Structures are given as structure tokens and as C-alpha cells.
Amino acid sequence: MPLWDKRQSVVILAGLVVFHLLLISIQIPRGADKSLFEKSVFFVYSPLQRAAVGAVRNVRSVWKDYFDLRGAHKENRELKERLFFLHQENRFLQDRLELFRSEARIRESLERFRDDLIPARVIGIDSANPYRSLVLDKGSLDGVKANMAVCDKFGNLVGRTIGPVSLREAMVQLVTDKESSVNVMSEKGRLVGSLTGTSGPICELRYVLASTTGGEEGEELRTTGHDRIYPAGIRVGAIRSIEKDPSLPLFRKIRVRPFFQFNTLDAVAVLPQVQGGEK
Amino acid sequence: MRETVLKDVFRAVLATAAAVLLYSLAGAAGPSVLVAFNAFSVVVIYFSVRRGEVFGAFAGTACGLVQDAFSLSVFGTAGLTKTLLGFLTGYVAGRIDVSPAPRMAAFLLVVSTFELGAWVLLSWAVRQEAVGLHRGLLLVQPLVTALLGTSLFLAERRFLARRREA
Numbered sequence: 061m062p063l064w065d066k067r068q069s070v071v072i073l074a075g076l077v078v079f080h081l082l083l084i085s086i087q088i089p090r091g092a093d094k095s096l097f098e099k100s101v102f103f104v105y106s107p108l109q110r111a112a113v114g115a116v117r118n119v120r121s122v123w124k125d126y127f128d129l130r131g132a133h134k135e136n137r138e139l140k141e142r143l144f145f146l147h148q149e150n151r152f153l154q155d156r157l158e159l160f161r162s163e164a165r166i167r168e169s170l171e172r173f174r175d176d177l178i179p180a181r182v183i184g185i186d187s188a189n190p191y192r193s194l195v196l197d198k199g200s201l202d203g204v205k206a207n208m209a210v211c212d213k214f215g216n217l218v219g220r221t222i223g224p225v226s227l228r229e230a231m232v233q234l235v236t237d238k239e240s241s242v243n244v245m246s247e248k249g250r251l252v253g254s255l256t257g258t259s260g261p262i263c264e265l266r267y268v269l270a271s272t273t274g275g276e277e278g279e280e281l282r283t284t285g286h287d288r289i290y291p292a293g294i295r296v297g298a299i300r301s302i303e304k305d306p307s308l309p310l311f312r313k314i315r316v317r318p319f320f321q322f323n324t325l326d327a328v329a330v331l332p333q334v335q336g337g338e339k
Numbered sequence: 340m341r342e343t344v345l346k347d348v349f350r351a352v353l354a355t356a357a358a359v360l361l362y363s364l365a366g367a368a369g370p371s372v373l374v375a376f377n378a379f380s381v382v383v384i385y386f387s388v389r390r391g392e393v394f395g396a397f398a399g400t401a402c403g404l405v406q407d408a409f410s411l412s413v414f415g416t417a418g419l420t421k422t423l424l425g426f427l428t429g430y431v432a433g434r435i436d437v438s439p440a441p442r443m444a445a446f447l448l449v450v451s452t453f454e455l456g457a458w459v460l461l462s463w464a465v466r467q468e469a470v471g472l473h474r475g476l477l478l479v480q481p482l483v484t485a486l487l488g489t490s491l492f493l494a495e496r497r498f499l500a501r502r503r504e505a
Contacts, residue, residue: 083415087414098408112359112360185370186410190374258471260471
């Protein structure tokens with residue numbers, strides 16, 4: 061009797077295991093690049109996720125609109141939306157003021173910023189680790205591309221868009237992801253370093269030499285724009301602790317608490333692409 | 340034969356869609372819920388018990404790969420562990436009687452702990468980094484999966500019994 065008939069299920073399992081091992085092994089040298097297969101799976105199933113979250117939101121919205129607060133809720137939503145944009149504009153204006161101190165340039169930047177800002181809603185969180193990525197309900201048809209900065213409604217940095225960007229959905233790598241890196245500077249002490257996530261609620265400020273002075277607990281960190289992904293001056297987080305790193309005596313061990321909160325991540329803003337901190 | 344295969348493929352696609360819906364709804368409740376509750380595992384376990392090890396392995400592959408597509412982790416890690424979960428669950432459920440609720444709960448706890456352990460080990464082997472336990476919340480995942488899975492089977496049994504009576 062052939063093996064197929066005798067141990068059909070075991071042969072199928074072995075085939076599937078080999079398939080997965082091949083799938084995993086071909087990714088190892090490619091790093092973070094997504095395979096065509098993975099992109100296809102995301103493209104096929106992300107609209108379903110969007111539909112599910114949309115349906116829940118619609119049901120909630122119908123309930124609130126017609127049975128709860130009716131007109132007041134609608135007005136509130138509009139005001140919230142306006143407030144969202146005002147927060148963004150205000151934050152951007154403040155940041156630009158500090159950076160350039162040139163009113164003409166601020167006005168020019170603000171005009172362009174207002175036109176290009178893409179408001180989006182969060183429809184999903186990373187299925188393996190919530191501190192790594194998000195899925196937004198805006199995609200390439202809405203003007204979203206890879207490597208665009210994403211901020212929450214208070215203007216705090218959330219992360220950046222990464223591939224795959226499908227037609228109506230996009231993935232965001234959070235600043236808390238351990239493979240994320242953001243060039244930041246502290247507000248007072250002008251401490252410059254690379255903010256990296258730990259795939260948990262706390263980030264680390266790396267490559268700050270032990271001999272460097274400046275930086276204190278509670279001090280705010282903002283993007284520098286040197287990485288050519290994130291515009292300069294966006295609030296990222298605050299220093300939580302500064303210690304000596306026994307494993308790496310050359311550098312300081314600086315823990316950072318990011319400002320964005322998951323419970324306020326219902327709406328976010330995708331910022332247009334920047335070049336060296338400028339739009 | 341061909342019709343059965345097509346039906347099974349259709350069922351697997353439906354199972355995956357059900358998992359995505361559950362995962363999306365869980366995600367709307369907050370990130371902690373997603374750590375403690377793996378919708379894909381519940382769906383794989385349900386279909387493995389109902390349809391056997393071969394279907395379970397295929398459903399595991401489909402659900403696992405979709406889970407990987409919604410994550411920044413290495414594509415295929417959840418696929419492989421859920422394939423093993425589907426096969427193991429279907430294989431054991433086909434050979435021993437797991438219908439009594441306590442036995443079902445214990446069985447699901449064992450297989451979902453196995454899956455979580457396999458996923459942690461595989462992630463560590465692939466990335467050479469320890470997986471974050473999210474203050475121990477990740478360890479609750481097998482328990483939640485077992486409780487939800489058992490409740491699902493009990494609810495289904497009660498529903499079928501009532502329909503038969505009617």
C-alpha cells in the first residue's frame with residue numbers, strides 16, 4: 061500500500077510544515093521586506109477587517125445618532141474633527157516657530173501642511189504584538205505611501221507607514237516597535253540620539269555617549285528630521301530614566317515613555333512626505 | 340471527491356474570514372485584549388475538532404498566514420504553529436472522546452499551551468530574541484482560548500439539542 065493511502069494526513073502535515081519552513085527561511089536574508097505572497101494575503105483580508113470595524117462603528121454610530129444624543133452627537137463629532145485639525149495645526153505651528161522663527165516660512169509650511177494632511181482611522185492592531193504595528197483605513201488611493209509619519213490627534217508621533225500599502229488600507233510601524241528608529245533631540249539639554257522601541261510600552265534612546273552631558277528625567281523628546289522620514293519638531297515622548305548601562309559602558313541607558321496612548325488612537329493624521337525635516 | 344475538496348476549501352476560507360472578523364472586533368476593544376485572546380487559535384481549534392486533522396492543518400495554515408500578514412513578525416511563524424495546532428487538535432479529538440466539558444477544557448488548554456510554546460520557541464529561533472510576555476498577559480492566552488473554545492462547543496451543543504427537540 062502506498063504511503064499516501066496509509067499515512068495521508070501525516071504526508072499532508074509534512075508538506076505543510078516544509079512549505080512553512082521554506083517560507084520562513086526565504087525571508088531571513090531579506091530582513092523587513094515583505095514577500096509578494098504576504099502582501100497578497102494582506103491585500104485580500106484587510107478590506108474584510110475594514111468592513112468588520114466599519115460595521116461595528118456604524119452600528120455604534122446609528123445607535124448614538126438616532127437613539128442616544130441624535131443631533132448633539134453629530135455636532136460633537138464635527139467639533140471633534142475640527143479640534144483634531146486645530147490640534148495638528150497648533151502643534152505644527154509651535155514646532156515650526158521654534159525651529160525656523162520665520163513667520164513667512166511658517167505660513168507657507170502651514171498652508172501646504174493643511175492641504176496634504178490625511179486623516180485616518182485605526183482599524184487594526186498587530187496580531188502578534190500590539191506594540192509593533194497598526195492598520196489604517198487609508199491606502200494608496202487616499203494618497204498614503206510608505207514612509208509617511210503618523211501622528212495622533214494631539215500631534216504626538218505614533219510611527220510611520222510601511223509596506224504593504226493596499227488601495228484602502230495601510231500598515232503603520234509604531235515607534236514602540238523594536239525595529240523602529242527615530243532620530244530625536246531632547247528639548248532642553250539638546251541630547252541627540254536614536255529612539256528605538258522595545259516592542260513594549262517603553263522605548264530606549266540609543267547611541268548617547270556616556271560622556272555626553274544634558275538630559276534629565278521628564279524632559280521631552282522631539283524629532284530632528286535628520287532621518288528624512290519624520291518631520292522635525294514632532295513630540296515623541298519624555299525621558300523616564302537615565303542610567304549607566306553595565307553591558308554597554310560606552311553609552312547611557314535612557315528609557316523613554318512615548319506620548320501616544322492606545323486609547324486615544326481612534327483617529328490619526330498621516331503627514332505628507334518630508335525631506336530632511338522640511339515639507 | 341472534487342466536490343468535497345472544493346467544499347473544504349470554501350469552509351477554510353470562511354473559517355479564515357471568521358477569524359479575521361473576530362480578531363478585528365477584539366482589536367477594537369484594545370491592545371491588551373489582543374494579547375490575551377487569539378481569535379485565530381479559537382477558529383482553528385473549532386474547525387479541527389469538527390472536521391479532523393487534515394482540515395485542521397489547512398485551516399491552521401490559512402489562519403496562521405493571515406495572522407502573520409497582520410503583523411510585523413516573520414511571515415510563516417504563526418502559520419507553522421497553527422498548522423501544528425490544527426493537526427494535533429484534530430488528530431487527538433478524532434481518537435479520544437473530548438465531549439465532556441471538563442475534558443474538553445483541559446484538552447484545549449493543553450493544545451493551546453503547546454501552540455503558544457511552539458510560537459514563542461519558533462519566534463525566538465527565527466529572530467534570536469525573546470518574545471515579550473506583556474507583563475505575563477501572554478501567558479493567559481491559552482487559558483482564554485480554552486475557556487472560549489469550551490464555551491463555543493457547549494453553546495453549539497445546546498443549540499443543536501434545542502433544535503432537535505423543536
